[in-house]
Amino acid sequence: xxxxxxxxxxxxxxxxxxxxxxxxxxxxxxxxxxxxxxxxxxxxxxxxxxxxxxxxxxxxxxxxxxxxxxxxxxxxxxxxxxxxxxxxxxxxxxxxxxxxxxxxxxx
Amino acid sequence: xxxxxxxxxxxxxxxxxxxxxxxxxxxxxxxxxxxxxxxxxxxxxxxxxxxxxxxxxxxxxxxxxxxxxxxxxxxxxxxxxxxxxxxxxxxxxxxxxxxxxxxxxxxxxxxxxxxx
Numbered sequence: 005x006x007x008x009x010x011x012x013x014x015x016x017x018x019x020x021x022x023x024x025x026x027x028x029x030x031x032x033x034x035x036x037x038x039x040x041x042x043x044x045x046x047x048x049x050x051x052x053x054x055x056x057x058x059x060x061x062x063x064x065x066x067x068x069x070x071x072x073x074x075x076x077x078x079x080x081x082x083x084x085x086x087x088x089x090x091x092x093x094x095x096x097x098x099x100x101x102x103x104x105x106x107x108x109x110x111x
Numbered sequence: 112x113x114x115x116x117x118x119x120x121x122x123x124x125x126x127x128x129x130x131x132x133x134x135x136x137x138x139x140x141x142x143x144x145x146x147x148x149x150x151x152x153x154x155x156x157x158x159x160x161x162x163x164x165x166x167x168x169x170x171x172x173x174x175x176x177x178x179x180x181x182x183x184x185x186x187x188x189x190x191x192x193x194x195x196x197x198x199x200x201x202x203x204x205x206x207x208x209x210x211x212x213x214x215x216x217x218x219x220x221x222x223x224x225x226x227x
Contacts, residue, residue: 008153038210047115047201047218048154053210093153097210099144101153 006032010094010102017084018110025079025105027094036097037070037077041090042104048093052079084109113137117202117219124192124226132187132222134202140217142208143185147171147198148221154201160185161208192226199223 007030017023027037035056040048054061054070054077061068067080081088084107091104118133136143144159156169160179174196176188185204189196202219210216 013151036210036212038216045221047203047220049218050215053212055212095154095210099154099156099210099216101146101155103151103153 006030006100008032008094008096008100008102010105012105013103014106014108016108016110019085021084023081023084023088023107023109025092025094025107027077027079027102029075029096032075032096032100033072034096034098034100037068038095038097039066039068039077039079040093040095042093043090051092053097081107086111115202115204115217115219117200117222119222120220121223122225124189124224126192126194126226128192130189130192132189132200132202132224134185134187134219135183136185136202136204136217137183138204138217139182140204140206141182142206143179143202143204144169145175145177145185145187146201146203148201149198157187157200159208189224192224194226197224197226 011026038053039051042048052068054068065082069078086109089108091106093104095101115136141162145157146154155171158177160166166177200222205216
């Protein structure tokens, strides 16, 4: 069956470091991958979308990669801040979601 | 600009009761959808609509009904609530179906439902 998985349920890092979150998909070839941020008690908010023919996409301190050989997307937050603490969800273009990774950035 | 508005925010139901979760968007989006979010699982699609008068089932439709009489509104009905329907429900809208460049998906703030 088609699956989209985020390997880490939680990730704790120190302020200023780069956070790297992983999203893997199996039995599937999505044309797009996207990343959302979800704060406690709130709905997901769209961050970035990357096409299968794009290797990398950037937006301010955020960077997303898409590796169709590894069937994986990586989401990076550079110079992380406590305000970046949230759950991050990956999803395919047809809106299949991973379970999310809860990121905590400690001062 | 209100975006996607869901009501109620919180609700407690008894097993067997029925209720409707409301969803409205003011962006003139054709595509609307309902998801449920459970711990350890990704958002799962319940029902969706590609336009007024058109609805279809998603991944987990059993126990839920929808209708789309206007472009703005997409209510989700629980016919006879069961404890397994305890969850957080999110409504989403976008111009068209599917995430592509230029077609951002907007989510509501969620409705927390507990069935006892």
